[in-house]
Amino acid sequence: MGESFSILITTFNRIQDLKFTLNSLQFFLNEGVKIIICDDASTDGTSEVIKKEYPSIKLLVNSVNKGLIYSRNLLMNQVQTLYAITLDDDANFLSLYPLENIIEHFQKEPECGVIAFRIFWGLEIPKNLNSDDESEIVKSYVGCGHVWRMEAWHGIPNYPEWFMFYGEEEFASYQLFKKSWQVHYVPKILVHHRVKVSDRKSQNDYGLRLRRSLRSGWYNYVLFLPLPQIPKRFFYTLYIQLKLKAFRGDFKAAIAIFQALLDLIYHLPKLILNRNRLTKVEYKEFENLSNTKIYWKP
Structure with a gap:
């Protein structure tokens, strides 16, 4: 199963956050999941630490800072697996069996191009990890926790690098919609984004x-x-x-x-x-979708 997945992380000067995330992913490495990191010209020794402590991880290094969207495109276009999970360098899974749940959902929903994870934003893990939310089709997804069916990615343009930061998920979601792909929110898969908003x-x-x-x-x-x-x-x-x-x-x-x-x-x-542009009919259909699920509160 692990050979079907790549996990992609872009990072810049957050080595301690990144090490926490990578340590949480050790099980996935053991299962054959490919982890690819783009170091966007960090000055805190990130690349040296990865080479020394995580030699099985594929490392890409930008010689100068290129920005988040450039780095995400670089990572996505390195992928040779069926699915690509994107995590921020300060995000980690909290739910059990995320790979199994991802494959199950993609196989059950052939029109799903991207799965958006349930995301908890906060410095501490919530006491209650359970949710009554149901899977549903949504307008877009959050960059810090989602997974692509790579067939869908290859059918649309790359993220717009001139956006620099923000907006690339909405851009991709509109492009997916125009190609009859769907974005699904799957709350069964929970990610902890270790940020105090x-x-x-x-x-x-x-x-x-x-x-x-x-x-x-x-x-x-x-x-x-x-x-x-x-x-x-x-x-x-x-x-x-x-x-x-x-x-x-x-x-x-x-x-x-x-x-x-x-x-x-x-x-x-x-x-x-x-x-x-969306046609009038497409616009009405898109607007009837559920809004993007950004923050989950227990």
Whole structure:
């Protein structure tokens, strides 16, 4: 079974988080699962540690920092197995038998191109790991915990590297939908993303994260939505960001929103050139899908 899977991790200057994750995956290595890591030009000795302590792991190293999406494309295009699991360097499985559950679901659902895992965000493991959620078709998936049927990946364009960070999952999900593939949320498979989300606002990259998150949403509007929907969705999200952040004195957010607008204008020719719009019927069908399951709360 393990020979059907690759586990892909991109990392940058988080060697301690990465070691925790890799130690949690030792069983999968023993079962023949291929683990491939892309070190995106870390300066904390990441590559040296992997070579010394995890010699069976395939290591790719960017000589300069290329960004998350470039690294994910690099990893995905190294895969020679049927399925490719993507985990963040600070994420690990909590549920038992994830490989068995993945294969069972893909075999039962031939139109499923991506499985989105149930994800708990927090520094500590929750006391209750059980969930009453049922599997369902959803709009998209979360980057830190999902698995591709590689047949589906090979049928769509690579992630857009010029997005830099954020938005690549939605981009791929629209492309999958256009090719009649589905994204399924499978709560039976639980991942622990060891992140305290509330701390992000105080971190140095808060403004950059907001800028890239906002602009990637707008990029996908222009690429995929029917023309009449674009102004409504764009101005609504802009209004909400201004109302909840900029007009409440969040100076960093105000700058990020302005920068995101400039990014949108700059990339507009590329967006128009690469558009792959949903028809009115497709848009209605897509909007009727359940929303992406990002955070699970026990």
